[in-house]
Amino acid sequence: MYTLYYAPGTASMVVHLALLEIGAPHRLVKLDFAKDEQRSPDYLKLNLRGQVPTLLIDGQPYFESAALLMILAERHPEAKLAPPPGSPLRPDWYQWIAFLTNALGPAYRSWFYPPDLGSPEHPPFVREALRRKIEDSWSFVDAHLTARGPHMLGAGFSGVDLLALMYMRWSRNMPKPVTEWPGLKRLADLLRARPSWKRLYEIEGLAEWLA
Numbered sequence: 001m002y003t004l005y006y007a008p009g010t011a012s013m014v015v016h017l018a019l020l021e022i023g024a025p026h027r028l029v030k031l032d033f034a035k036d037e038q039r040s041p042d043y044l045k046l047n048l049r050g051q052v053p054t055l056l057i058d059g060q061p062y063f064e065s066a067a068l069l070m071i072l073a074e075r076h077p078e079a080k081l082a083p084p085p086g087s088p089l090r091p092d093w094y095q096w097i098a099f100l101t102n103a104l105g106p107a108y109r110s111w112f113y114p115p116d117l118g119s120p121e122h123p124p125f126v127r128e129a130l131r132r133k134i135e136d137s138w139s140f141v142d143a144h145l146t147a148r149g150p151h152m153l154g155a156g157f158s159g160v161d162l163l164a165l166m167y168m169r170w171s172r173n174m175p176k177p178v179t180e181w182p183g184l185k186r187l188a189d190l191l192r193a194r195p196s197w198k199r200l201y202e203i204e205g206l207a208e209w210l211a
Protein backbone atom coordinates (compact mmCIF):
# COMPACT_ATOMS: atom_id res chain seq x y z
CA MET A 1 0.00 0.00 0.00
CA TYR A 2 1.22 3.48 -0.88
CA THR A 3 0.47 6.91 0.55
CA LEU A 4 1.36 9.90 -1.60
CA TYR A 5 1.71 13.34 -0.06
CA TYR A 6 1.06 15.75 -2.88
CA ALA A 7 0.12 19.26 -3.92
CA PRO A 8 -1.79 19.79 -7.18
CA GLY A 9 0.35 20.31 -10.28
CA THR A 10 3.69 20.09 -8.46
CA ALA A 11 6.60 17.61 -8.48
CA SER A 12 4.27 15.01 -6.97
CA MET A 13 2.50 14.85 -10.32
CA VAL A 14 4.80 12.27 -11.92
CA VAL A 15 4.39 9.94 -8.94
CA HIS A 16 0.63 10.33 -8.97
CA LEU A 17 0.59 9.64 -12.72
CA ALA A 18 2.75 6.54 -12.25
CA LEU A 19 0.38 5.20 -9.57
CA LEU A 20 -2.58 5.78 -11.90
CA GLU A 21 -0.82 4.16 -14.87
CA ILE A 22 0.09 1.14 -12.71
CA GLY A 23 -3.37 0.95 -11.17
CA ALA A 24 -1.76 0.49 -7.76
CA PRO A 25 -4.00 1.05 -4.71
CA HIS A 26 -2.93 4.20 -2.94
CA ARG A 27 -4.03 6.83 -0.47
CA LEU A 28 -3.58 10.52 -1.24
CA VAL A 29 -2.82 13.23 1.30
CA LYS A 30 -3.11 16.72 -0.12
CA LEU A 31 -0.92 19.46 1.34
CA ASP A 32 -2.16 23.02 1.09
CA PHE A 33 0.85 25.20 0.26
CA ALA A 34 -1.23 28.35 0.91
CA LYS A 35 -1.42 27.21 4.52
CA ASP A 36 2.25 26.13 4.56
CA GLU A 37 1.16 22.58 5.39
CA GLN A 38 4.40 21.28 3.84
CA ARG A 39 6.19 22.80 6.81
CA SER A 40 3.94 21.42 9.54
CA PRO A 41 5.85 19.55 12.27
CA ASP A 42 4.12 16.28 11.37
CA TYR A 43 5.02 16.53 7.70
CA LEU A 44 8.61 17.57 8.44
CA LYS A 45 9.00 14.26 10.26
CA LEU A 46 8.36 12.55 6.92
CA ASN A 47 10.19 15.01 4.68
CA LEU A 48 12.83 17.16 6.34
CA ARG A 49 12.99 19.62 3.44
CA GLY A 50 9.25 20.33 3.60
CA GLN A 51 8.70 19.46 -0.05
CA VAL A 52 6.44 17.20 -2.05
CA PRO A 53 6.35 14.48 -3.11
CA THR A 54 6.74 12.06 -0.25
CA LEU A 55 5.70 8.48 -0.86
CA LEU A 56 5.12 6.09 2.01
CA ILE A 57 5.97 2.56 0.94
CA ASP A 58 4.90 0.08 3.57
CA GLY A 59 5.00 2.92 6.09
CA GLN A 60 8.50 4.19 5.17
CA PRO A 61 8.81 7.69 3.67
CA TYR A 62 10.81 8.30 0.47
CA PHE A 63 11.34 11.48 -1.53
CA GLU A 64 12.60 12.78 -4.92
CA SER A 65 10.10 12.46 -7.75
CA ALA A 66 12.38 10.71 -10.25
CA ALA A 67 13.55 8.19 -7.65
CA LEU A 68 9.94 7.46 -6.73
CA LEU A 69 9.12 6.89 -10.40
CA MET A 70 11.99 4.41 -10.70
CA ILE A 71 11.01 2.63 -7.48
CA LEU A 72 7.41 2.24 -8.64
CA ALA A 73 8.49 1.02 -12.08
CA GLU A 74 10.71 -1.60 -10.46
CA ARG A 75 8.04 -2.75 -8.01
CA HIS A 76 5.43 -3.12 -10.77
CA PRO A 77 7.22 -4.53 -13.82
CA GLU A 78 3.90 -5.70 -15.25
CA ALA A 79 2.97 -2.02 -15.84
CA LYS A 80 5.94 -1.74 -18.23
CA LEU A 81 6.85 1.78 -17.14
CA ALA A 82 10.52 0.82 -17.55
CA PRO A 83 12.24 -1.44 -20.09
CA PRO A 84 13.34 -4.62 -18.26
CA PRO A 85 16.90 -4.76 -16.84
CA GLY A 86 19.30 -5.94 -19.55
CA SER A 87 17.01 -4.96 -22.43
CA PRO A 88 18.34 -2.64 -25.16
CA LEU A 89 16.32 0.38 -23.99
CA ARG A 90 17.22 0.09 -20.31
CA PRO A 91 20.27 2.40 -20.63
CA ASP A 92 18.08 4.97 -22.40
CA TRP A 93 15.65 4.84 -19.47
CA TYR A 94 18.40 5.73 -16.99
CA GLN A 95 19.93 8.30 -19.31
CA TRP A 96 16.76 10.29 -19.93
CA ILE A 97 15.55 10.20 -16.33
CA ALA A 98 18.94 11.51 -15.22
CA PHE A 99 19.00 14.14 -17.96
CA LEU A 100 15.50 15.46 -17.28
CA THR A 101 15.95 15.63 -13.50
CA ASN A 102 19.39 17.21 -13.74
CA ALA A 103 18.85 19.65 -16.57
CA LEU A 104 15.28 20.69 -15.87
CA GLY A 105 14.46 19.95 -12.22
CA PRO A 106 16.85 22.41 -10.53
CA ALA A 107 16.35 25.10 -13.20
CA TYR A 108 12.57 24.98 -12.79
CA ARG A 109 12.90 24.92 -9.02
CA SER A 110 15.01 28.11 -9.20
CA TRP A 111 12.61 29.70 -11.71
CA PHE A 112 9.59 29.14 -9.48
CA TYR A 113 11.31 29.72 -6.12
CA PRO A 114 13.45 32.91 -6.32
CA PRO A 115 14.00 32.85 -2.52
CA ASP A 116 16.09 29.67 -3.06
CA LEU A 117 18.61 31.98 -4.76
CA GLY A 118 18.31 34.63 -2.11
CA SER A 119 15.82 37.23 -3.33
CA PRO A 120 12.01 37.58 -3.42
CA GLU A 121 12.15 38.16 -7.21
CA HIS A 122 14.94 37.26 -9.62
CA PRO A 123 17.06 40.09 -10.97
CA PRO A 124 16.50 40.19 -14.77
CA PHE A 125 19.88 38.58 -15.59
CA VAL A 126 19.15 35.58 -13.35
CA ARG A 127 15.67 35.16 -14.80
CA GLU A 128 17.17 35.34 -18.30
CA ALA A 129 19.84 32.75 -17.47
CA LEU A 130 17.25 30.34 -16.08
CA ARG A 131 14.95 30.88 -19.06
CA ARG A 132 17.83 30.13 -21.43
CA LYS A 133 18.86 27.01 -19.48
CA ILE A 134 15.32 25.63 -19.56
CA GLU A 135 14.80 26.45 -23.24
CA ASP A 136 18.19 25.00 -24.25
CA SER A 137 17.32 21.77 -22.47
CA TRP A 138 13.97 21.61 -24.21
CA SER A 139 15.61 22.27 -27.59
CA PHE A 140 17.91 19.33 -26.96
CA VAL A 141 14.98 17.04 -26.04
CA ASP A 142 13.03 18.27 -29.05
CA ALA A 143 15.93 17.38 -31.38
CA HIS A 144 16.03 13.90 -29.81
CA LEU A 145 12.28 13.45 -30.24
CA THR A 146 12.40 14.62 -33.84
CA ALA A 147 15.15 12.11 -34.62
CA ARG A 148 13.98 9.20 -32.46
CA GLY A 149 10.49 9.91 -31.07
CA PRO A 150 7.66 10.22 -30.82
CA HIS A 151 8.22 9.07 -27.19
CA MET A 152 11.30 9.63 -25.05
CA LEU A 153 12.34 6.00 -25.58
CA GLY A 154 11.27 5.85 -29.22
CA ALA A 155 8.12 4.20 -30.50
CA GLY A 156 6.63 3.10 -27.19
CA PHE A 157 5.35 4.87 -24.08
CA SER A 158 7.35 4.59 -20.83
CA GLY A 159 7.57 6.20 -17.40
CA VAL A 160 10.17 8.68 -18.68
CA ASP A 161 7.36 10.25 -20.68
CA LEU A 162 5.46 10.94 -17.44
CA LEU A 163 8.47 12.78 -16.04
CA ALA A 164 8.83 14.76 -19.27
CA LEU A 165 5.11 15.56 -19.24
CA MET A 166 5.26 17.01 -15.73
CA TYR A 167 8.17 19.26 -16.68
CA MET A 168 6.51 20.16 -19.98
CA ARG A 169 3.39 21.33 -18.17
CA TRP A 170 5.45 23.69 -16.02
CA SER A 171 6.45 25.62 -19.16
CA ARG A 172 2.89 26.60 -19.98
CA ASN A 173 3.15 30.17 -18.67
CA MET A 174 6.81 30.66 -19.51
CA PRO A 175 8.03 32.89 -22.35
CA LYS A 176 8.32 29.83 -24.65
CA PRO A 177 5.95 26.99 -23.75
CA VAL A 178 7.01 23.53 -24.97
CA THR A 179 4.11 23.40 -27.40
CA GLU A 180 6.16 25.75 -29.61
CA TRP A 181 8.60 22.90 -30.40
CA PRO A 182 7.12 20.34 -32.84
CA GLY A 183 8.59 17.17 -31.28
CA LEU A 184 7.63 18.26 -27.77
CA LYS A 185 4.13 19.24 -28.86
CA ARG A 186 3.63 15.85 -30.51
CA LEU A 187 4.75 14.07 -27.33
CA ALA A 188 2.60 16.30 -25.10
CA ASP A 189 -0.45 15.62 -27.28
CA LEU A 190 0.13 11.85 -27.21
CA LEU A 191 0.48 11.82 -23.44
CA ARG A 192 -2.37 14.21 -22.72
CA ALA A 193 -4.66 11.79 -24.58
CA ARG A 194 -3.94 9.05 -22.02
CA PRO A 195 -6.69 8.28 -19.49
CA SER A 196 -4.25 8.78 -16.59
CA TRP A 197 -3.88 12.48 -17.50
CA LYS A 198 -7.62 13.19 -17.44
CA ARG A 199 -8.01 11.21 -14.23
CA LEU A 200 -5.16 13.17 -12.61
CA TYR A 201 -6.86 16.44 -13.54
CA GLU A 202 -10.14 15.29 -11.97
CA ILE A 203 -8.49 14.14 -8.76
CA GLU A 204 -6.07 17.06 -8.35
CA GLY A 205 -8.66 19.61 -9.50
CA LEU A 206 -6.44 21.00 -12.25
CA ALA A 207 -7.66 23.05 -15.21
CA GLU A 208 -4.93 24.60 -17.41
CA TRP A 209 -3.15 22.62 -20.13
CA LEU A 210 -5.49 19.60 -20.07
CA ALA A 211 -5.29 19.11 -23.85
Ligand SMILES: N[C@@H](CCC(=O)N[C@@H](CS)C(=O)NCC(=O)O)C(=O)O
Pocket: 010, 011, 012, 033, 038, 050, 051, 052, 053, 063, 064, 065, 066, 105, 109
Ligand atom coordinates in the same frame (compact mmCIF):
# COMPACT_ATOMS: atom_id res chain seq x y z
N1 LIG B 1 13.81 17.53 -6.52
C1 LIG B 1 12.54 17.47 -5.85
C2 LIG B 1 11.88 18.83 -5.89
C3 LIG B 1 10.69 18.88 -5.00
C4 LIG B 1 10.08 20.27 -4.97
O1 LIG B 1 10.75 21.28 -5.24
N2 LIG B 1 8.77 20.33 -4.65
C5 LIG B 1 8.10 21.60 -4.59
C6 LIG B 1 6.82 21.57 -5.43
S1 LIG B 1 7.18 21.42 -7.16
C7 LIG B 1 7.68 21.87 -3.15
O2 LIG B 1 7.43 20.98 -2.39
N3 LIG B 1 7.57 23.16 -2.81
C8 LIG B 1 7.13 23.62 -1.53
C9 LIG B 1 8.17 24.39 -0.83
O3 LIG B 1 9.36 24.35 -1.22
O4 LIG B 1 7.81 25.06 0.15
C10 LIG B 1 11.68 16.40 -6.53
O5 LIG B 1 11.75 16.28 -7.75
O6 LIG B 1 10.95 15.68 -5.82
